[in-house]
Amino acid sequence: MLKRLRVGVLASGGGTNLQAIMDNCAAGRINAEVVVVISDVECGALERTRKAGIPAEHIDRRDKKRYPTREAFDRAVLERLRAQDAELVCLAGYLRVMTPELVDAYAGRMMNIHPALLPSFGGQGMWGHHVHQAVLDYGCKVSGCTVHFVWLETDGGPVILQSAVPVEEGDTPDTLAARILPHEHELYSQAIQLFAEGRLKIEGRRVHILPAASQ
Ligand code: GRF
Numbered sequence: 001m002l003k004r005l006r007v008g009v010l011a012s013g014g015g016t017n018l019q020a021i022m023d024n025c026a027a028g029r030i031n032a033e034v035v036v037v038i039s040d041v042e043c044g045a046l047e048r049t050r051k052a053g054i055p056a057e058h059i060d061r062r063d064k065k066r067y068p069t070r071e072a073f074d075r076a077v078l079e080r081l082r083a084q085d086a087e088l089v090c091l092a093g094y095l096r097v098m099t100p101e102l103v104d105a106y107a108g109r110m111m112n113i114h115p116a117l118l119p120s121f122g123g124q125g126m127w128g129h130h131v132h133q134a135v136l137d138y139g140c141k142v143s144g145c146t147v148h149f150v151w152l153e154t155d156g157g158p159v160i161l162q163s164a165v166p167v168e169e170g171d172t173p174d175t176l177a178a179r180i181l182p183h184e185h186e187l188y189s190q191a192i193q194l195f196a197e198g199r200l201k202i203e204g205r206r207v208h209i210l211p212a213a214s215q
Contacts, residue, residue, distance in 0.1 A: 002031055002196075004025075004031055004032055004033045004196075005030075005031060005032035005033070005087055005088055005192070005195065005196040006032070006033060006035045006084065006085050006086050006087045006088070007021070007025075007032050007033065007034050007035065007086065007087070007088050007089075007090055007192065008034075008035060008036045008037075008038065008080075008081045008084060008086030008088070008089045008090070009021065009034055009036070009037045009038070009045075009049075009089070009090045009091075009092055010037075010038050010039070010077070010089065010090070010091050010092070010094040010096075011037060011038075011039055011043065011045035011046075011091075011092045011093050011094055012039055012040055012041055012043055012045070012093055012094050012095040012096070013043055013044065013045060013093035013095070014043070014044040014045065014093070015043065015044045015045025015046075015047075015048045015049075015092070015093070016181060016185065017092035017093060017113055017184055017185060017188055018034070018037060018045050018048060018049070018092045018093075019048050020184075020185035020186075020188065020189060021034060021090065021092070021188060021189060021192065022034050022048070022049075022052050022054070024189040026052075029189060029193070030189050030192050030193040030196060031193065031196045031197070032088070032192055032193075032196050034049075034052075034054050035054070035055070035084040035085070035086055036054070036055045036056075036057060036080060036081065036083075036084040036086060037049040037054060037055070037056050037057070038057045038058075038059060038077055038080055038081070039056075039057070039058055039059070039094075040058075040059060040060070040061040040073075040094075040095070040096050041058075041060075041061065042058055045092070045093070046058055055084065057080050059073065059076050059077060059080070061073060061096070070097075070099050071099050071101065073096075074098060074099040074101055074102040075101070077102060078101070078102055078105055081106075087109065088106075088109050088110070088111070088192065088195055088196075089106045089109065089110040089111070089150075090110075090111050090112075090113075090188070090192065091110070091111065091112040091113070091150065092113060092188070093113075094112075095127060097124075097154065098150075098152075100152060103150060103151070103152050106150075108149060108202055110149065110150040111147055111148065111149060111150065111160065111188075111191060111192070111195070112147070112148055112149075112150050112155070112157070113145060113146070113147050113184050113187070113188050114126075114131075114145065114146045114147075114148065114155050115131050115132070115143075115145050115177065115180050115181075115184060116131050116132075116135060116143055116144065116145070116146065117142070117143060117144045117145075117146060117162055117164065118146040118148060118155055118159060118162075119155075119156075120135075120140075121134050121135055121138075121143075122146075122154070122155030122156070123153075123154050123155050123156075124154050126154075126155065129173040129174070129177065132173035132174075132176045132177050132180075133173045135167065135176065136167065136171060136172075136173065136176065140167055141166065141167050142164050142165070142166060142167060143164075143165055143167055143176060143180060144162060144163050144164040144165045144180060144183065145162065145163050145165070145180050145183050145184045145187055146159055146161070146162045147159075147160045147161045147162075147187050147188055147190075147191040148160055149202060149207065158202055158204075158205050158206060158207045159207060160191045160194070160200060160207045161187050161190060161191050161194075162187075163183040163186070163187050165179050165180050165183055166179075194209060197212065197213070198210075199211075199212065
């Protein structure tokens with residue numbers, strides 16, 4: 001069996017994407033292991049991490065003594081990722097804007113999931129129900145989710161995988177989010193597995209998916 005990819009996850013919310021990743025790792029559906037989960041707030045994601053017996057790190061964003069600047073905060077994040085030899089970083093509902101130092105340290109090795117079809121309905125302020133509300137307000141008939149590599153520009157990096165989901169008559173932000181979420185869980189693990197297999201090649205804005213190695 002190939003060496004398992006060491007994944008660090010950054011999360012600020014309930015952690016259902018994190019849970020799907022941990023479950024798929026445990027089931028052998030992705031050749032990876034979550035080695036650390038870091039959060040800026042106490043949240044469901046950290047609880048799930050502790051339950052799974054994986055190192056959970058709460059770096060308190062309100063602790064201005066220790067982390068007076070964004071740079072100091074991100075240095076602490078980077079330290080913990082490196083302490084666990086994380087090879088890939090997955091943002092799963094992580095709500096902090098990151099510094100160039102952190103993004104550059106994991107250039108081409110950091111992914112995010114966004115609950116819409118980028119480049120529509122992404123960027124600053126487009127998170128959680130705001131995304132789905134904007135999709136409904138625009139009158140879109142299709143939404144979905146996107147896994148992409150992380151660049152400094154929020155939600156702006158090269159797209160790895162996308163999944164389309166229909167918008168239905170009478171949808172609310174909650175019903176649309178609930179329809180999209182299982183697709184997120186599936187898509188994120190697929191992207192991580194492709195990365196683990198060395199099959200993602202970034203060329204400018206494009207991510208080429210290389211064929212599977214023949215047995
Ligand atoms: C997901 O919709 C994800 O796309 C977005 O934040 C949400 C996180 O949900 N970035 P969860 O914490 O994984 O349940």
